[in-house]
Amino acid sequence: MADTLIADLCAVLGDDGVLTEPGDRAGYETDLLKTRTGRALAVLRPRSTGQVSAAVRLCAAAGVAVVPQGGNTGFCGGATPPPDGSAVVLSTERLTRIRHLDPLGGHMTVEAGVTLADARAEAERHGRLLALHHGGLSSRIGGNVATNAGGNNVLHYGMARGLVLGLEVVLADGRVWDGLRALAKDNAGTDLKQLFIGTEGTLGIVTAAVLKLHPLPQAVATALVAVPDPDAALAVLARLQREVGEAVSAAELIPRAGLDLHFARSGGRSGAREPFDRPHDWQVLVELASGSRFFDVAGALEAAVGAALEASEADDAVIAASEAQRAGLWALREGLAVAQVETPGNLKNDTSVPVAAIPAFIRDASVTSAAIVPGCVPIPFGHLGDGNIHFNLNPPPDGDPQAFTARWPELIAAIEDVATRLGGSIAAEHGLGRSKVAAARRLKPALDLELMRRLKHALDPDGVLNPGVML
Amino acid sequence: MADTLIADLCAVLGDDGVLTEPGDRAGYETDLLKTRTGRALAVLRPRSTGQVSAAVRLCAAAGVAVVPQGGNTGFCGGATPPPDGSAVVLSTERLTRIRHLDPLGGHMTVEAGVTLADARAEAERHGRLLALHHGGLSSRIGGNVATNAGGNNVLHYGMARGLVLGLEVVLADGRVWDGLRALAKDNAGTDLKQLFIGTEGTLGIVTAAVLKLHPLPQAVATALVAVPDPDAALAVLARLQREVGEAVSAAELIPRAGLDLHFARSGGRSGAREPFDRPHDWQVLVELASGSRFFDVAGALEAAVGAALEASEADDAVIAASEAQRAGLWALREGLAVAQVETPGNLKNDTSVPVAAIPAFIRDASVTSAAIVPGCVPIPFGHLGDGNIHFNLNPPPDGDPQAFTARWPELIAAIEDVATRLGGSIAAEHGLGRSKVAAARRLKPALDLELMRRLKHALDPDGVLNPGVML
Structure with a gap:
């Protein structure tokens, strides 16, 4: 069964479009933080939207799940395959065309695999700013859309969602939804692109996006x-x-x-x-x-x-x-x-709270952490203007990093509790991925989870796309 | 059956919360342009989210559809009941509390029935700008959210969608979804509020919103x-x-x-x-x-x-x-x-095209209209910066307004065709309502309509909310 699928995929994507050797796959099986490692049945590297469509169709027919992956610079395992080898990774790394750029209209159409750095550079060559900007310059546009990326410019320009004018998406059954429109105003029906922004590839695979451009700062x-x-x-x-x-x-x-x-x-x-x-x-x-x-x-x-x-x-x-x-x-x-x-044992967090609650959040999270691991060192830093303080923690100066790492789950849960109590979010800009699914189940209202499941069922009833992520 | 429902609704909403007399209902049965008039089984006027919830629960149980209505200033019949008296109108006009305003955090929480004028005035009293601004100052916040309103400030501040931080929504079964969060960054799961923005009350009834505030222009x-x-x-x-x-x-x-x-x-x-x-x-x-x-x-x-x-x-x-x-x-x-x-026969349009295509749109739509009604007078005006030119038409100076009105369907279809060919939208900021459902069926890709139907089925399987609008 798996062999037939691989052969069919090779026929569609070419031999170099399907990686099955462990050495070739390894780089796709864990993300930037390497907190979890999976195993892919194969890594697919389509060169066009048509190839993505054909590949998803074959996988869906074979009952094999598809894990979409962009630059693989995530922190939460959202693009990491499950460990049992039941899924393929579909990398967008060869969808790298910039299809169109209109400086006057203020938009560019780029394929999902264009890196954030390349997209920004191309806009700048045309005297325009692609306002999305964060540490992951080697991340790819598809991943930025799928995670609704944030970063340093959110205060002024908003999240990725606000920069997306149009999308092209391959659905769970392989059909291509063409929403590549460059309109600032369009209320002719449900704004379907919103479904695919920030849902981490669980409802569709973004293959191209129309992004809004701003004037360059002078x-x-x-x-x-x-x-x-x-x-x-x-x-x-x-x-x-x-x-x-x-x-x-x-x-x-x-x-x-x-x-x-x-x-x-x-x-x-x-x-x-x-x-x-x-x-x-x-x-x-x-x-x-x-x-x-x-x-x-x-x-x-x-x-x-x-x-x-x-x-x-x-x-x-x-x-x-x-x-x-x-x-x-x-x-x-x-x-x-x-x-x-670079610090062994450093614990990262990605909570947000309403801006006015930041002082209370830092105070309460510090007290709570010290009660769990006395002497641990809070390093709360980041985006004051949008409430997204990364409340990170280092082990006590004289402490053992491994012993500290063993207490991470307790510390994470305690910090998430503080953020939740203050009306905050447990995932401000890094998403839920696989790492925070349990926390979401614990802390999100049951109705929110039910609505998420209903959407998933409406768009991917057979669970082809990124199962185990977000839900 | 209907009598029992009315009695039950009166028990929940009070007698003055349920209008059944024709004279009392009339103002709720047609919208600002008065192009269509419906008939409501009753007009419901809840005073709280709890009352909205109870009313929807009763209607859903009785199999009676609910048409949510805000300021009733729409142009497309999206808040007008069907003519057969099969639905109730649920007016938000008594949900008028401003629950909270945080000038530093830059957000306010208002109930759906607060008028745009009152919300803007309250923000200004606190030295802040609610950037949503258009001709319909007596429109209500719930309607602005449900139609993803646009207006004169879109170029700088975006559509209503970009100003909504959180929502409270009554679902088709009467349950209340509490998404009243004031976070600039939140990627902890699907951004569910996006489902209810711009879907004209077909997936849920907005009862309150957290709106982003900007600095006042200096x-x-x-x-x-x-x-x-x-x-x-x-x-x-x-x-x-x-x-x-x-x-x-x-x-x-x-x-x-x-x-x-x-x-x-x-x-x-x-x-x-x-x-x-x-x-x-x-x-x-x-x-x-x-x-x-x-x-x-x-x-x-x-x-x-x-x-x-x-x-x-x-x-x-x-x-x-x-x-x-x-x-x-x-x-x-x-x-x-x-x-x-004030001009008899004046035909209004609400198309948008990519900004660069505006000259071609005006040229082609003028030629097309003149071919249908020689001598008719194009008045293309409006939002140059976001591509939303209202290509309106007056009858020929010596023509009969009624004869001209008889040609509206042909003219509207021709102008919609031009906009669609140029990559535009047939409804930029007024929505589809009831008036443009047929046009959407004619011009939108089949896959878009299918996805819209799947969402409707996922959230309102029994068709309780605003049936016949948008789809």
Whole structure:
């Protein structure tokens, strides 16, 4: 049975379109965080939407599940096959055409396998901004759509969902749904593309997308502001928004513990040094951006930061006076994330809460974690402006990383409980994947789960697409 | 059977919550354009989400359909009951609480029956902007969500969908789905609220919404620019977007015929006079807005308009030097819409096309209409920036309005065909309602209709909610 399917798939995709050797498959069987490893019956590498369609049709007929995979840069196992070898992985890595770009209309049509970096570069060559931006530049557009990716620009431009004008999707029975429209306004019936955004390939496989483009920023101003606590960080953010309106494009919270970790691990590497005369417990990296040179973002930033210092909301501030200084400030933010990936035992979280609840969330999650593992080191950092603080934890300085890892499930559940109690989400921008299915079952209302199941049944009654993910 | 249901509904909603007299019902049985009139078994006026839930439960048990209705300001009969008296109208007009407003977090929670005007005023009292804005200020929030309303601010702030953070919805079986979350980022499972936005009450009844708030505009600049044709209008828009980026908040196309109609019907009323020294065939009303006083929108507008004049893209321009002058320019835009409502035989359309296709759309639709009714007068106006040109038509100057009205179906179909051929939509911001169901069946791909039906079946298998609308 499996042999017949493989032969049929080879006939459709070509021999190099079907990987069955363990060595060839290995890179597709675990994701970036490598917390789980599966086994694929085969890895399919179609070159066109037609080939995706034909492959899904064959798999559906054979009763073999299909796990769609883009850049495989996820954190939650959403593109990792189950361990029993019952499913094929369908990689979009050869769907890499940019089909169309209209600078005036402000949209581009790209296939699912185009990387985020390539799509952004192509837009920029045409004087336009693809506003989606996050650490995973080698992620692919299909995965960004399927996970409704977030990142650093959400405050100004929204999530991936807001940038998707149209989609082309292969359904669970192999039929192609053509929703590749470039319309800002379309209410002629149910907006079907919404079904496939953020549902992690469980309702359809995105093969191409029409993405909205924005004007390129013409003016940018960046500052690092030292504040006594997260409440003060919010006060500074509110002040900024009053002064500059929608131009606040980033507001990243950075804790002392994150900087210390970054400095300790980067040693004397250039740029990695204390930004202020004396260490501060908390800092906010704020950036203003505008698509117009008529917006004096530098003046606005100086005025707002000056007022925050005068009002004692801020203790100190550094405003970037050059692109190099700007890069240096962002290197602090990015360095503390990298330093955590390199720290044995570092626990990552991806909760969000309403913005006003951030101080309570950090306080309560810190107390709760310390009660479970005394001495563990919270590193709550990230997107202050949209409530998505990554409440990460390091083992106690003198503790054993493995012993700490053994307590992860307890810690994760406790942090998820705090976020839920404050009206938050257990998965802000990384999705549920396979890793958070149990947590979703535990914490989401029964009616939400029932509605999700009804949708799944309506669109994929035989469970062909990514079974075990999200539900 | 019907009597029992009415008695049960009265027990739940109170006697004044159930209107059965023809005189009391009449206002709920036709919408703003009055193109169709239905008959309701009764009009229900619940005061709370619990009452909506109980009423839907009773109706579902009795096999009686429910037509949700907000401000009843629609154009397509989406909230009009069928003529056979088989359905009740459920009006949200008494669900008028503003439950919560968080200026810092930038969101407000309002019940479905709050009018757009009241919601905007409440946000403004807290120094915030509810960015949804269109002619229907007496429309209600539930209807705005259910139709994914558009309007004048879409270019800058997007459709209603982009402003909805959370929803509370009564399902077809009467259960209440609580999705009242205020999170900018939430990917913990399917984003269920998307199902209820823009589906015109066919999948659930919106009873409350969490809406995103923006900073209030601090700086606004407005100009009317005379251009030789729609191609030049697009060139001016492109130039503006290059100069001022995302600050272009409106770009409304105004044709000569629209101004003539406005002047003829308003007579000598103040403000209604030719804006330029000599009449021009086309003009664009452009507005820039920013939430920051540090954005020199006036300077940007002057620079862009000056450059457009120099490049001969524009023939003339008036920049508003005061709020009174700004209001005068907008009165031209609003006046031509009102003048059409007052013109016997005026045919309204609500198509959209990709922005770059607007000139071709206007050209082709004009030729097509003239072939059907020689001498008819196209008045294509509206939202240049998002492709939503209302290609309206007046009868020939010497023609009989009733004879013209008899040709509407042919004209509507022809214009819908042109829009569809150019990759457009037959319903940009007014929805399908009952009026456009046949057109959707004719023009939408079969797979789209099938997926819409599958969703309807998944969420409302017995067809309780708004049957005959959208599908």
